[in-house]
Amino acid sequence: MNQLDELKQSIAAYKKVAIAYSGGCDSNFLLAICNEVLGKENVLPIFVKGCMVPNRDQECALDQMKAQDHLVLDMDVFSIPDFQHNTRDRCYSCKKKIMAAVLEESEKRGFFVVLDGQNQDDQKEFRPGQKACQELGIVSPLSRLSKKEIRSYSKQYGLTSASRPANACLASRFDYERLLDPALLKKVESGEDLLHQAGIEDVRLRDHGELARIETDLKNIERVIMEPKLIQAIKALGYRYVTFDLEGLKKGGYDRG
Known part of the structure; x- marks a missing residue:
């Protein structure tokens, strides 16, 4: 069997x-x-x-x-x-x-x-x-x-x-002990929606206050860099900096270090 x-x-x-x-x-x-x-x-x-x-x-x-x-x-x-x-x-x-x-x-x-x-x-x-x-x-x-x-x-x-790429609770995009509210969750969701619209499906946007850290397959980095309007749209959500994690996408990233 x-x-x-x-x-x-x-x-x-x-x-x-x-x-x-x-x-x-x-x-x-x-x-x-x-x-x-x-x-x-x-x-x-x-x-x-x-x-x-x-x-x-x-x-x-x-x-x-x-x-x-x-x-x-x-x-x-x-x-x-x-x-x-x-x-x-x-x-x-x-x-x-x-x-x-x-x-x-x-x-x-x-x-x-x-x-x-x-x-x-x-x-x-x-x-x-x-x-x-x-x-x-x-x-x-x-x-x-x-x-x-x-x-x-x-x-x-x-x-x-x-x-379909795996997804996770939106709270997982924030450091532990960070006080959350619905607006913060909506903020990272909106950022990920922008990335999805650009054709990047398997992605996480980690929120570090003024900094948005994008986790995705490294092959997608050039695609984002070549679209400055996308970066500006993410910044418009309330981020001062947008960066990439050079280790790529890490599921359960905050638990793995």
Whole structure:
């Protein structure tokens, strides 16, 4: 039995599931597999939106869920002190509140098993939110698959999310202990939108006060330098300096040093 068959077998045992759905490659693949194995009527994707999620990701998730019954929850993450103060426990506290809300709403609708898209690679990184999910009993059926394997299977299923770059909460663009507010999150989102519009998809804009540090594949640097209007547009958001990180894009950059 190959990995995909094992995954399907494990999901079939649940009969009926809710999915903590982000719209990214992992959760969209999970949704496709659950729909195939259990039928759409037995699968409830639940998306939690708020200012921590870029608008383009929200729109993508909503579009991908529209073919079946789904649920959208609004979350005020700034009601969470650890989020507002961007502590190292931010992700744990935020995920605990988000997943508790997902569990509560799914159970109201008769879905007593909640799955998420955590993969094998996630377990190698500093992700305090994983602990919160484990404490709440969230099930991670993709935990034995690597990101590369999930992308490969997603291509087999013809999912457009197969090649979509991974994204992360907008709070991850700031140093720990930096006091956050919705305007700051919108500022980095706007900067990244400008870079996306220039054709640079896999990118992070890290905010250091007056300085915007762009993390992307080094091959993209020349493209940005050759577009001075783009640099000026980023500065117009409120930055005095725009610079590139010569180590390129580092997922979980503030946790890796």
